Amino acid sequence: MNLDFGQITPYIPFMLEGIWVTLKFVAVALVVGFILGTVLALFKISHIKPLNWFATAYTSIFRGTPLILQLMTFYFAIPQLTGYDISPFLSAVLAFGLNSAAYISEIIRAGIQAVDRGQTEAAMALGVPYRQMMKDIILPQAMKNILPALMNEVITLTKESALVSTISVLDLMRRAQVVGADIYRNFEPLLFVGLIYWIMVFGLSTIGRMIERRLKVSDQS
């Protein structure tokens, strides 16, 4: 068997730095996705028709086209159209953030609509204004339905983030390719970052299961 991990040893710190890049990227994209996704979800359940249409069209476009195409579009189209020389990292965050907003908005919408309609009625009957009701009564209860599905989205995002290597963001995946090109051996660095991805996802799923268990315990009503 022709496997030699000895050769990648000097590159290990270089590859490990990719963890930080990947995590930073996933975290920023997730925050963008969550904030925008919440707004879109509120648009979807709103009684104002144009807001419904906008959110539905948005979701349809971002779920209906390949992510890699969206990524390339942001990276190449923005400089061409606006003259702004967008960095790979920024275009990647934009593409992933906007894309996951579409998915997260569906998760949040479903979570809100799963809250008993009586909760809305009780708050309305008490004369609580809509915004207060959403913030204090509906969203906290919706979080219980949302969190497990959201954890799945985080895991997907972490794995899919490897796509950003195609626009030369120096993430884990890209670093493995760089090392491979340097030492003319691709399998070992790929295997190494593959292991790192797996450990990260394993960690995330463990956290997800813990959250789900905690939610079950507090769910007694």
Next chain:
Amino acid sequence: MIKVEKLSKKFGNNEVLHDISTEIAKGEVVSIIGPSGSGKSTFLRCMNMLETPTSGKILIENKDLTDSKTPIHKVRQQIGMVFQHFHLFPHLTVLENLTYAPMKAKGIKKPVAEEKARQLLKKVGLSEKEKAYPGSLSGGQKQRVAIARALAMEPELMLFDEPTSALDPEMVKEVLDVMKDLAKSGMTMVVVTHEMGFAREVADRILFLDHGVLLEEGQPAEFFTQPKTVRAKEFLDKIL
């Protein structure tokens, strides 16, 4: 206090309320009874605009609820509502359930709201439950908390939508007792109920609804012994 004028409500082509007019005076306790599907709950829910009437007017203290210019959440602050399935806020403690709306909707300070809430809990006999979450209460306790929660807003009118229908039989009395006390204290109450004993004993007036039509109204003593309409007589024969 409440004036209902030619109220109609349609769900699609299905007319659930037809041309209802009545008046309810301050301090009056009115029971709405009738077979299931007669539109009792819909009628009640129109009185705080949880259902939007298709036509007609509802005036509460001369404010027309059906007028889109009326600030509906302000009016609702004066109308307490108790639901069949309680609808307590499960993520808040009993005390927080009572203080939430006064603090957030009326801007009452926390210590004041809590003091009022404790008085009300004492009144419904649940002082020791203030830190409990709704999930740990029995049905009867939940409904008593729900009544206290509505009262915490200091409403001028209380609406009850089948408040005892979801309770185990042995818990019905504790809820009815609270309602009786409330009626004695002079609260204006509109109660949709299947508890004929309560209607007979506590109500000042009975409204009998059938197929969305207000068929008959009158004093309980009269209504229960000599109903004027055949439909009301049939209904009473079946349930009494």
